[in-house]
Amino acid sequence: MKPSLTFFGPCVFLLGAGVGHAESSPEEITFQSCRVCHGAAAGETGIPAIEGRAYDDLLASLMSLGGTTDKSTIMHRFSAGQSREELEALSRYISDLDGPNK
Numbered sequence: 001m002k003p004s005l006t007f008f009g010p011c012v013f014l015l016g017a018g019v020g021h022a023e024s025s026p027e028e029i030t031f032q033s034c035r036v037c038h039g040a041a042a043g044e045t046g047i048p049a050i051e052g053r054a055y056d057d058l059l060a061s062l063m064s065l066g067g068t069t070d071k072s073t074i075m076h077r078f079s080a081g082q083s084r085e086e087l088e089a090l091s092r093y094i095s096d097l098d099g100p101n102k
């Protein structure tokens, strides 16, 4: 049984949903869904906070999560569906944010 997947499952459907303002960048909109799990309260769930983390670190994590053979993980499902360019833009955006990793 995978209780965490059952719990987080619905969040995944929010990824890429057209929420936010018309002038928001695609990365900004996508990040709204990341915050659900990786936001300020992340410490309570054991999911690491990612705001302000180094660009190279973020990109490497997202690329490897997308390439993992364990297709049951949350992050695999997201990363595998994104192009390299999209992951680069998203990593750039998140690394520029202020956060506990700065």
Ligand code: HEC
Pocket: 008, 009, 011, 012, 015, 030, 031, 033, 034, 035, 036, 037, 038, 047, 048, 050, 058, 061, 062, 065, 073, 074, 075, 076, 078, 090, 094
């Ligand atoms: C449904 C919850 C959830 C959402 C939404 C989510 N993540 Fe994650 N993320 C996780 C979990 C859980 C892990 C730990 C690895 C795993 O189980 O896949 C993780 C791991 C990561 C890692 C690796 C962290 C490390 O320390 O190795 C990065 C980077 C990351 N996520 C980025 C993102 C980005 C960017 C988004 C938005 C596009 C996002 N996540 C959305 C749950 C989520």
